[in-house]
Amino acid sequence: MAFRTSAPLTEEIAERINWLGQIGRTDNGGVTRLLYSDSWLKAQTAVKQKMEEMGLSARFDDVGNVFGRVEGTEERDRVILTGSHIDTVVDGGKYDGAFGVLAAMIAVSRLKQEYGAPKKTIETVALCEEEGSRFHLAFWGSGSITGRYQLSDATTVTDGQGVTLEAAMRLMGFGQGKYPAARREDIACFLETHIEQGQILEREHLAWAPVSHIVGMKRMIIHLSGESNHAGTTPMTGRRDALYAASQMISDVISHAKEQNNGLVATVGQISIQPNVGNVIPGGCTFALDVRHHEYDVLHDFCTKELEKFRLIAEKESVDLDSKTWLDDAPVKMDPAMTQRHVSLARKAGIPFKTMVSGAGHDSQIFGTYCPTAMMFVPSHNGISHSPKEFTKLEDLETGVRMLMKILREMAY
Amino acid sequence: MAFRTSAPLTEEIAERINWLGQIGRTDNGGVTRLLYSDSWLKAQTAVKQKMEEMGLSARFDDVGNVFGRVEGTEERDRVILTGSHIDTVVDGGKYDGAFGVLAAMIAVSRLKQEYGAPKKTIETVALCEEEGSRFHLAFWGSGSITGRYQLSDATTVTDGQGVTLEAAMRLMGFGQGKYPAARREDIACFLETHIEQGQILEREHLAWAPVSHIVGMKRMIIHLSGESNHAGTTPMTGRRDALYAASQMISDVISHAKEQNNGLVATVGQISIQPNVGNVIPGGCTFALDVRHHEYDVLHDFCTKELEKFRLIAEKESVDLDSKTWLDDAPVKMDPAMTQRHVSLARKAGIPFKTMVSGAGHDSQIFGTYCPTAMMFVPSHNGISHSPKEFTKLEDLETGVRMLMKILREMAY
Incomplete structure (x- = not known):
């Protein structure tokens, strides 16, 4: 590591991480802070006070959203914004x-x-609802600042208990004009430091990475309808086995993602079959496909070609295919x-780094x-x-803070 | 059809089928008569009375079990037994x-x-519990007659509510020595007429089939352990995707069963993955494999070879494989x-028939x-x-009865 570790800075980072990690702490040692929950409000309020x-x-x-401002002496009206979010998934970690x-x-x-x-x-900013864990509407905080979302969007989205985003927000004192509107026109730029959520830096013994792209993403639901039948009395010919068709599709799409060797990732993480009984041929199968790449053309071509292959497999196996791209x-x-x-600054500082693509959304x-x-x-x-197992070494956290300091120093001073 | 249809016989069959189908009738138009339930006892008692x-x-x-006896004039002590069962699956049909x-x-x-x-x-006999729908112990009636099961086996098997087979049996008045023991030493032979539960006869426009074999069956549970990980940040290389491995196995085993073209059937009817979340690589996958054939060597060789292939796929995909053959x-x-x-009799009667293998258990x-x-x-x-959709045309039912009459006439008169 090129930075000389500074005991006070390391200690401060450790102390702050543990301090915030206590708010919404679960029995598991994890953290749950869902948007507009009590633990979320407690954390946002504590962050405001700490600022x-x-x-x-x-x-x-x-x-x-919570902001902590230092007024510029020369350029007051355009803001360098930096931060991330403090909402978590259920039983998440204390770093994300x-x-x-x-x-x-x-x-x-x-x-x-x-x-x-x-x-x-x-x-500095603590944004609200990056995860979309309570309401299936991610990026509510950043989306409200940038104009992607309006307050009226909050009326149509509900949580698992049927509570609207609007009602949950009002219960916490927001969404009523008590505070300045979220929409901003004065943001000059945004900077975010985050844990990688992958193993690339660790495996390559690197300390830090500027991100070049955040990947594009297509998420699809594939539904296959065949015919359920007796596993013993139905000959192999003429079966309309939805899982057999699905297994060929899954095997095909994952193999081809591997062959691409261009950073594209494809995942089938969810599957269900009907009737899901050991001695009955599956008449129905539904699976989810998640494909990501940092170039839209590559992503789009891959998905188009795969869906065409799915159609051919479905035809061969006499099952009906229905596909829906929902993201x-x-x-x-x-x-x-x-x-x-940032690359120049990292090079000057002599830290081991690489420019990389983010496969996760931020x-x-x-x-x-x-x-x-x-x-x-x-x-x-x-x-x-x-x-709860989320972990980043203190020296890596320190590198992150020091690089952010260097960047902000260069930009703002 | 070679048989002249006889209105009285057709009517009698229709009348009897509908009569028995009323006992345990469900709202769906199906029949539920689980072993030692009230509807089952009602049906067995009604059958006894009808006999x-x-x-x-x-x-x-x-x-x-309920028996209806006609004493032989020359050979009294050895019994030609013929019949089937009246227990059903939940919401089954009125023919099976x-x-x-x-x-x-x-x-x-x-x-x-x-x-x-x-x-x-x-x-004639109405056997009890062929299905194994209430207690996971199929063939309790025929197994008790033939000595496969003892009364003591009833103490260890429970239904979904934790009631033992013994307790359920006693509640209905059985298992206490009130009736003659189930075990028999006087059975000369057994004859059973049954609906095919497959489409072979219908598709080939045949009216009847003597069965040459009831298939052997292996049922396995395959469990794969890989590693769950983020769908976006985990590169395709180095993934340990349990569903990807499973999909290759399922695709392989079904394809090879098709290629055999020797009557072997293989089915994967049940699958579950962990954690089953669309944007998480599946770290675990469990699926059930059901393979059937009428020659044990063919069945055994197929399963052995497939398990070996499964091992190779698991190795290639860096997942751990655990397989259990439970049947x-x-x-x-x-x-x-x-x-x-029976073939000669059918030929003489001029009915369209073929000898076939039963893929279902009986x-x-x-x-x-x-x-x-x-x-x-x-x-x-x-x-x-x-x-409830189970259906066999009356003329086919009549052929079944007439053939059984011819067979019994030849054997017993």
């Missing part, structure tokens, strides 16, 4: 999202302590100029279509995320 | 089992009316001499290892069984 303690001027917006929020707070407060007020205004997100390119400057993909955006990864042990 | 009305001397045995019982009753009573007492004793039943050959005589496979046994199929519309 104040750290010398930032803090405020909520009307959807519950949280680290990006804390890294921003620590970096900005340390810069202020060391160099005084910046020339350009910086705000079709284009890849988002991070700002090339910002990314390039708030940065929402900001990425709205303003120049940059994202930075730190390693993630065993690539485990959304789990 | 008496039809001129047979009827009795229960100690497990609840029931037709074989009624066909025997009608055939024997008509022969007696027409030709008087036979030389050899004949008994390994050898095929049972029906008595060749009896079957040959009481005849229990009797088949104990005494000379013959089984006869009538067609089954669309091969549907264990369903």
Whole structure:
């Protein structure tokens, strides 16, 4: 590691991670902070208070995002925004999202302590609902800032108990004009530090990565209808076995993703068959397909070709195929100029790094279509995320904070 | 059809089928008569009474089988036994089992009316629990007669509510020595008429089939352990995807069963994956494999070779494989001499028939290892069984009864 470790900085990071990790802590040692739950409000409020303690001027917006501001001495009206989110999946880890929020707070407060007020205004942010774990509407916080979502969208989305996003938000005191509107026009750029959620940095013994793209993603549901029949009395010829057809499709799509060898990933993570009885030929099969790549053409061509193959397999096996693409997100390119400057800074600092693609979704993909955006990864042990086992070594967290400090120093001072 | 249809016989069959189908009738138009339930007892008791009305001397045995006897004038001590079962699956049909019982009753009573007492004793039988639907112990009635099961086996088997087979049996008045013991040493041979439960006869426009074998069956559970991981951030290389491995296995085993083209059938009817979330690589997969053939060597070789292939696929995909064969039943050959005589009778009668293998299990496979046994199929519309939609045309039912009459006449008179 090129950075000399600084006991006070390491200690501060450890202390902050553990402090925030206590809020919404589960018996499992994990963290559950679902949007507009009590533990979420407790965490957002604690973050706001901590921002104040750290010398930032803090405020909520009307959807519950929390900002901590340091006023620029020369450019006050355009804001360098940096942070991440503190909502979690059920029984998630204490690094995902949280680290990006804390890294921003620590970096900005340390810069202020060391160099005084910046020339350009910086705000740290704890965004709300990146995960979409309570409401199936991810990126509610960043989407509200950037204009992707309106408050009216909150009336139609409900959680598992049938509570609307609007009702849940109001119960927490938001969505009523009590705070400034979420929509912003003053964001100059967005920077997010996050754990990788994969094993690439760890396996390649790297400490840090500027992200070039956040992948595009297509998610499909494939439903096959064949004919259920007796496993013993139905000859092999003339069967309409939906699972047999599905197994050929799954085997085909995963094999071809492997063969591409271009970073495309394809996953079938969900399957169900009907009637799912050992001695009955499956008459129905439904499976989910998730495909990701950082170039939309590659993603689209792969899916189009595979669906065509699925059709041929379905025809051969005399099953009816119904496919639905319920998510079709284009890849988002991070700002090339910002990314390039970060590469130079990392090279100068002598840290082992590589530019990489994010296979997971992040708030940065929402900001990425709205303003120049940059994202930075730190390693993630065993690539485990959304789990109490989530872990990143302190020295890697420190690298993340130090790089963010260098970047903000260069940008704002 | 070579037989002149006889209105009285057709009517009698229709009347009897509908009469028995009313007992345990479901809202669906199906029939539910689980072993030792009220509807089952009602049906067995009604069958006993009907046997008496039809001129047979009827009795229960100690497990609840019902027999209707016509004493032979020359050979009294060795019994030609013919019948089937009246228990059903939940919401089953009114032909499966029931037709074989009624066909025997009608055939024997008509022969007696027409030709008087036979030389050899004949008994018709309504066996109990062929299906194994309430207790996972199929063939309890025939198994008790042939000595495969002892009363003590009833103490260890429970239904879904935790009631032991013994307790359920006692509640109905059986298993207490009130009736003669089930075990018999006087059975000369067994004959069973049954609906095919497949589509072969219907598709080939045949009216009847003597059965040469009841298939052997292996049933396995295959469990694969890989590694769950993020669908977006885990590169295709180095994944340990349990469903991808399973889909190759399923595709392979079904393809190879098709290629055999020797009557072997293989079915994967049940599958589950863990965690079964669309954006998570499946770390675990469990599936059930059901393979059947009428020659044990063919069955055994196929399964051995497939398991070896499964191992190679598992190795290639870096998943751990665990397989368990929980059922390994050898095929049972029906008595060749009896079957040959039935072929001659069918040929003489001029009915369109073929000798075939039964892919489903029947009481005849229990009797088949104990005494000379013959089984006869009538067609089954669309091969549907264990369903309210079960249906066999009256003219086909009549062919079944007439053939049984010819056979019994030749054997017993």
